[in-house]
Amino acid sequence: MVKNPGLIPSLESLRGGDISKKRKMIKDMLHGFWLSCVEPDELSGQAFVADAIIANPPSFAHVHCAEALAVPLHMMFTMPWTSTRAFPHPLATLKTDNIEPGTAYYMSYGVVDFMTWQGLGDIINNWRSNDLNLEKVPACVGPGLLDTLKVPWTYCWSPTLVPKPQDWPSYIDVCGFFMRDEPEYEPPRELADFLESGPMPVYIGFGSIVLENAQEMTRTILQGCERAGVRAVISRGWSNLGGDSPNTKDVFYLGDCPHEWLFKRVAAVVHHGGAGTTACGLLNARPTFIVPFFGDQPFWGSIIASKGIGPVPIRHQDLDADNLASALRFCLEPEVQKSTQAMSELIRLEHGVKSAVESFHARLPAANITCDLSHNHPARWSYSLPQARGTRQLKLSDTALAILLQRKLVKPSDVQPLRAVPYHIDINHWDPLTAGAASLFGTVSNFTVALGGTFVDPYKKYRSALSSGKDKKTASLASAAAAGKGLGQASGSVVKGALVDMPLALAEGLRATPKLYGDTVEDHGKVTDWKSGGVVAGKSFGFGMYRGLTEFVTKPMDGAKKEGSLGFIKGVGKGSVGLIAKPGAAMVGLIAYPAKGIYESIKALNRSGLKRLDMARTARLEAARELELGPEAALLAPGGE
Numbered sequence: 001m002v003k004n005p006g007l008i009p010s011l012e013s014l015r016g017g018d019i020s021k022k023r024k025m026i027k028d029m030l031h032g033f034w035l036s037c038v039e040p041d042e043l044s045g046q047a048f049v050a051d052a053i054i055a056n057p058p059s060f061a062h063v064h065c066a067e068a069l070a071v072p073l074h075m076m077f078t079m080p081w082t083s084t085r086a087f088p089h090p091l092a093t094l095k096t097d098n099i100e101p102g103t104a105y106y107m108s109y110g111v112v113d114f115m116t117w118q119g120l121g122d123i124i125n126n127w128r129s130n131d132l133n134l135e136k137v138p139a140c141v142g143p144g145l146l147d148t149l150k151v152p153w154t155y156c157w158s159p160t161l162v163p164k165p166q167d168w169p170s171y172i173d174v175c176g177f178f179m180r181d182e183p184e185y186e187p188p189r190e191l192a193d194f195l196e197s198g199p200m201p202v203y204i205g206f207g208s209i210v211l212e213n214a215q216e217m218t219r220t221i222l223q224g225c226e227r228a229g230v231r232a233v234i235s236r237g238w239s240n241l242g243g244d245s246p247n248t249k250d251v252f253y254l255g256d257c258p259h260e261w262l263f264k265r266v267a268a269v270v271h272h273g274g275a276g277t278t279a280c281g282l283l284n285a286r287p288t289f290i291v292p293f294f295g296d297q298p299f300w301g302s303i304i305a306s307k308g309i310g311p312v313p314i315r316h317q318d319l320d321a322d323n324l325a326s327a328l329r330f331c332l333e334p335e336v337q338k339s340t341q342a343m344s345e346l347i348r349l350e351h352g353v354k355s356a357v358e359s360f361h362a363r364l365p366a367a368n369i370t371c372d373l374s375h376n377h378p379a380r381w382s383y384s385l386p387q388a389r390g391t392r393q394l395k396l397s398d399t400a401l402a403i404l405l406q407r408k409l410v411k412p413s414d415v416q417p418l419r420a421v422p423y424h425i426d427i428n429h430w431d432p433l434t435a436g437a438a439s440l441f442g443t444v445s446n447f448t449v450a451l452g453g454t455f456v457d458p459y460k461k462y463r464s465a466l467s468s469g470k471d472k473k474t475a476s477l478a479s480a481a482a483a484g485k486g487l488g489q490a491s492g493s494v495v496k497g498a499l500v501d502m503p504l505a506l507a508e509g510l511r512a513t514p515k516l517y518g519d520t521v522e523d524h525g526k527v528t529d530w531k532s533g534g535v536v537a538g539k540s541f542g543f544g545m546y547r548g549l550t551e552f553v554t555k556p557m558d559g560a561k562k563e564g565s566l567g568f569i570k571g572v573g574k575g576s577v578g579l580i581a582k583p584g585a586a587m588v589g590l591i592a593y594p595a596k597g598i599y600e601s602i603k604a605l606n607r608s609g610l611k612r613l614d615m616a617r618t619a620r621l622e623a624a625r626e627l628e629l630g631p632e633a634a635l636l637a638p639g640g641e
Contacts, residue, residue, distance in 0.1 A: 019119075026060065026120055030127045033061035037069060038616040047619035051369065051378045054360065057081045060124060063145055063423070068132040068610070070419035072369065074360050075146065075153045078275035079296035082153060082172055083109035086165035090299035113143035133610050135603075138442060141425055149423060152363035154356045157275065160346040161282065162303055173359040176352030177279035182260035191233075194252040198231055200267040201252070202328060203286075205235025206316075209272050209293055214239040217316075222251065224324030230332070233266060260284075268331035270324075273297030273313065282309070285344035287331035291316050309340040368420040371397035380617070382418045383410055395420075398624035406625065417617055424526045432509035432584075439505035443497030450493050454486030500599050503592035510585035511540070517574050529604065533597015537590050544586025552579045 037050040052072045055062035066073035075081075079090045085102035088094050092108035117124075117139070125136035137145065152171040155164075156178045164174040187195075195201070204221055211217050218234075218241050225232045231250045234241055235257075242253040254262075259277060263269060263284040271277045273290035278300050281288045288310040290301035301313025311330040314323055330336060371379045377397035383404075384391045395418055396404070404410045458479035465475035515521055524539040525532065552575040559571030 023120070023123060027123050027127065029059070030061050030064075030124065031131060033059060034065055034068075034127075034131050035612075037065050038613045040616070040619070047616055047623050049380075049613065049616045049620055051380070052364065057146070060120060061127075063149065063151065064124065064128055064132060064134065066421070067423040067425070068134055068613070070417075070422050072364055072421050073151050074363055075151055076156060076356065077153070078156055079299060080155065080162075081109070082168060083147065084165040084167050086167070087162075087299070090296035110143065117143040135425075136446075137425060140438065145425065149425075152359075154359045156352055156356060158279070158282070158347050158350055158352075160343065160350065161307065171363060173355070175355035175359055176350035177275075177283065177347065178352050178356065179279060179283060180260070183258050185258050185261045187257070187261070190247065191252060191254065191257070194233075194247065195265050197249070200265065201231035201233050202268045202270060202331070203233050203235070203262060203266040204270040205254070206237050206239065206241075206272045206291070206293075207235070207274060207277065208238045211239040211241075211316075214241055215243065217319075218242050218245070220319060220321055220324060223321035224328065225251070227321055227325035228328040228332075230267070230328055233262070268328065270328070272316075273300045275300065278304070279347075282340065282343055283347055285337075285341045287336045287340045289313075289327045289331055291319055307339070307343065309336060309343055365421060368395075371395055371400055373397070373400045379418050379420065380620075382416050384414045398621045399627075402621060402625035422526075422528060424528070426526075432506050432513065432581075434509065436502065436506055436509060439497065439502045443493060443501060446493040446497070447490055450486055450489035454483055454490060457482040457486055496599065500592075500595045503588055504596050507540070507585050507588040507592040510581045510588060511544070513581035513585075514574075514578055517577065519574065519578070527593055527596045528600055530594065530597040530601045533594045533600070536597075537593035540589035540593060541586040544582040544584075544589065548579050548582030548586070551575050551582075 037053070038048070040047050050069060050071060052074065053062060053066050054074050054076055056077045057075065062075065063073055080087065083106050085106045088105040089108040089112045091112050094104050094108055121139060121142050128134040129136055141148065150171060153173070155172070155174045156176070157174065158176050159174045162174070164172070202225070217239070221232065221234060221241070233252045233254050235254045236242055245253065247253055259280040263280055263286050266286060268287045268289065269277070269281040270289045270291065273292045275296065278288060278290070288304050290297060290304060290310065290313040292298040292301050292313050293316050298313060304310035305312045311327040314327065369379055371377045372395045374397055377399060379395035380398055381396040381401045383394040383396055385394045401415065405412065461482040462475045462479040465478045466472070512521055522543050524536045524543070527533045527536050555575035555578065556568050556571035559567030561567070563570065
């Protein structure tokens with residue numbers, strides 16, 4: 001990361017194969033994140049399936065695991081990841097000479113999301129398809145998925161230091177730093193003697209940063225401290241600053257030591273700008289000088305400087321003895337010490353962890369995740385309760401379902417895993433032309449990729465089988481199976497594109513056309529199965545035909561009332577477009593929405609790739625059954641005979 005502090009990798013990293021290694025690492029991480037949602041506890045062996053997910057954005061698996069499980073997702077992070085005009089994305093390098101700063105700041109978030117998806121989108125989509133049994137996310141949707149789905153966020157920094165931007169929505173909170181309690185610590189006698197033997201030293205350390213030339217950095221630190229006339233506690237860190245150098249009366253080389261304890265006993269802190277170290281320094285009223293290397297570190301350095309509680313950050317490659325000495329002298333100025341003390345007092349009034357817990361619970365859809373029979377338990381199953389008119393969906397906990405099954409009050413065939421928070425990843429269309437073109441391009445792209453896999457995957461499977469010790473016959477069978485799978489995916493992409501994607505894109509494009517002239521567009525609901533497909537088709541047909549015909553007359557009249565003859569002409573134009581677009585969307589929707597619903601129902605029946613999840617849910621239900629009614633009683637699990 002030190003070699004690549006921004007989004008664009010260096011030539012050295014490209015030549016060294018770092019990118020391919022990182023991509024493989026992300027692939028392994030995604031697989032591991034999914035297992036963490038459904039695997040039994042490693043210590044107790046207790047069955048586990050996540051009821052909710054708390055994640056940070058660089059985990060990348062967050063929304064996809066939540067979609068597969070249909071559980072609430074809550075994002076938490078230490079640096080801004082949501083578009084705002086208040087400040088730029090910490091990972092973006094901006095030049096705002098020819099553009100209004102707020103606009104540039106806002107756009108920087110989209111650029112980071114786009115660049116990230118360009119590098120990882122194929123890995124994420126293959127993982128979605130293979131491990132989660134989910135459809136691949138279109139390239140036009142992937143980068144802004146969290147914003148589109150309005151996933152709640154909690155940012156864990158001090159609102160005193162960085163207030164919540166005014167353009168952030170209500171489901172985003174800034175709660176304060178997440179600070180742990182100070183651990184018990186007994187300092188080595190040598191450290192205690194050093195701290196007591198003279199003026200308060202400054203702390204200098206770069207934690208887990210691995211420096212290319214630790215000796216040169218050590219030399220710079222020692223010279224800078226000497227010129228500033230200060231003593232120093234230097235944390236060796238992962239770079240082993242100081243090497244084998246002995247301690248002196250002015251310099252102490254430190255191993256592991258809790259910052260919470262140490263920062264009370266130093267005059268200022270110099271570090272790389274990690275959010276946790278920054279928070280600990282400010283909480284203890286210590287002026288902070290940040291020497292950033294990558295990531296959000298320059299962001300925190302600029303925030304510190306803007307508040308007058310530390311000097312302007314200096315990149316590690318630009319640091320020398322003179323500017324280090326100047327920065328240290330700045331930190332020790334009485335006015336800076338006073339400002340830092342005032343900031344510390346305000347931060348101490350915040351309760352970051354408590355506020356974050358409250359934020360998490362406030363965003364949970366309690367009505368969707370609570371058992372209808374036992375309100376103190378999370379609902380995990382859905383039972384279709386017959387009533388005089390249709391059925392009612394009853395949400396059940398593991399314990400409630402186990403008891404009902406034991407007493408034969410419900411049939412296993414009527415019970416399904418609860419989808420507490422269904423996620424619908426839809427493409428926003430603007431008009432029928434661009435919608436149709438995008439759908440056609442997507443179909444061609446999917447077909448091309450699948451067809452390419454027909455030739456590439458068999459070879460990979462053959463080589464993989466041989467390398468794992470299989471004989472040539474077994475390897476050939478694996479190769480043939482891969483070829484058949486590729487042909488099936490290629491033909492399936494064409495069928496889906498022709499019968500579902502393209503009609504749906506045309507219907508949605510026609511439906512959205514009135515937005516181009518400022519008209520409103522009804523939301524007829526989401527298509528999740530064949531039933532909802534029929535409902536949406538009926539609503540779309542009724543509203544589309546009615547509004548298309550009536551507004552051809554009412555639009556000119558309304559326009560004439562507001563703007564006279566000019567308004568009448570505008571109304572004729574709007575009514576004419578609506579006369580084509582709205583009934584057109586209604587007619588095409590009669591085919592598109594039911595087709596989409598049928599496809600969703602068929603997809604829901606295919607649970608290949610989710611056997612691990614099904615087994616985990618059943619095991620968890622069996623555990624609840626044994627806990628409540630004893631292990632000797634037989635349990636008939638959902639889906640059984």
